[in-house]
Amino acid sequence: MKWSLPAAMIDARDLPELARAAEDAGFDSVAMPDSVFYPEHVSADYPYSPDGKRMWAPETPMPDPFIAMTAMAAVTEKITFYTNVLKLPLRDPLLTAKQVSTMAVMSGNRIAVGVGLSWIPEEFTFTGTEMRTRGARTNEAIEILKAVCAGRGPEWVEYHGKHYHFDRLMISPAPDRPVPVYVGGHSEAGLRRAARLGDGWISVNTSVDELTAAIARLTELRAEYGRGNEPFVINASPTGIGGSDAYAALAEAGVTECRVSPWHLYGVDFTSARDRLAAIRRFSDEVIGANR
Template sequence: MPGDRMKWALSGAMIDAGELLDLARAAEEAGFDSVGMPDSVFYPEHVSADYPYTPDGRRMWTGDVPMPDPFIAIAAMAAVTERLRFTTNVVKLPLRDPLLTAKQVATLAVMAGNRFGLGVGLSWIPEEFTFTRTEMRTRGRRTDEAIEIIKAVCAGRGPEWVEYHGEHYDFDRLMISPAPDRPVPVYVGGHSAAGLRRAARVGDGWISVNTTTEQLVATIARLGGLRAEYGTSDRPFEIDISPTDVHDLDGYRELEKAGATTCRVVPWRMYDAEPTAQGRLASVRRFGEEVIGRC
């Protein structure tokens, strides 16, 4: 893939916390550009809504599947790597207070040497809002305001006075320190109409769910139209995809031509690796040799 090649991201989803440091080191050595970490605050035993990304609406994991806190996991992995970038993929922003989140993001960006991007989403689980005492009905508008707050705190000018007066969040001048000397990019996840509009309007990029090439190509084209509509086409914009039906260079090149800038992969599933830490490490190295090394 000549020129400004598509970047490679390793998915850190559903991996035991004890494996992540070795996995990050291996990913860096194999040529990966970044690691993406998902967010799951807890696993409600009973959920009153269907999971939106499976045909039968069932969750594809159980309560004991490891879901380390992404901010803590990324901080640890950043400490044992030098080049690798990290993203939340995606953090459920409306479950959290935006100022407390901004504090975490700012500190993490500084301590990771600006190797961090914040991927955000809304959450589909009603019980997550009920149990965290947040409101599901206003999650979209609150997410918009939270993004504005985090971008103000992490604007890339170091610590400075900020204030915010919105519908849901309101505070007078305050300063959060440390704060990064480069802006922290905010990537918006999801395939809903509202999510795509949010990404095109205020995001520095978009993050897909696990889906097919056909769906990804159509969504990337839709994002292009929305960015033109909002007048944001001239702004740098990352498109982080996770294709479920591509396992060779030709397929990846097709997505790159469609506009993808980062491809997120799970090598141990692609190669049917042994479900062990060593099996996962071997698959990361294999992907580095067979795919990344040939780009």
């Protein structure tokens, strides 16, 4: 099982050092969240808290994930970077593919893209995009991303869908290895999207029981779509576990990459860069080393 370090809500100026520390500690990847802005008033409940409220303040740092990933890739050599998750339907897919393609080339194929839909109506309203069609547009945008970043270098591509349409064009530079696209979401639609279009699936913070059920459903759906024998990443953020044995059990259940925030696990000061780095080193010593 691989190890991923979430870099959410961290000062942008601390991210390069964090990435270097993660690489030195044996983490395989760094996950960057996506939040375009913080609407003062939101007309929908936050889906991942009991009371429907967001747990972070408006001024919480949420650097642009593509810029942050590029900066971190520039100061590291092996560790990979991915979005968890990019709100894809808020963005033009061709412009997104151009950015991803360039990042992949400049990083030496150390970029992946995790995608999701966004739950905030105001994000769609303020960016001039349509919330009603977000699922269908995300499906098409994934196909466009995978066509541009197919791993064959620059080549002619075209796309003719219901929501996006363009004739033959070429984007350069383009990577010589495919850029993985992971799909987030626990709904049936999200699991189906991951099974049909994705190279993997990304969970939210959730219990082991919920993870096990989602993995079982993904296995069924991948077989249904004729993709059961293809490589597939299960990127999970389990709650309520700790210790080497528990992580080994996750691997047995099918998790291929585990996201862990060591500062939360050890109860250290999240806002302290020094304490964060110490927690990373401790997790490396106590868990990563024991599970290699």
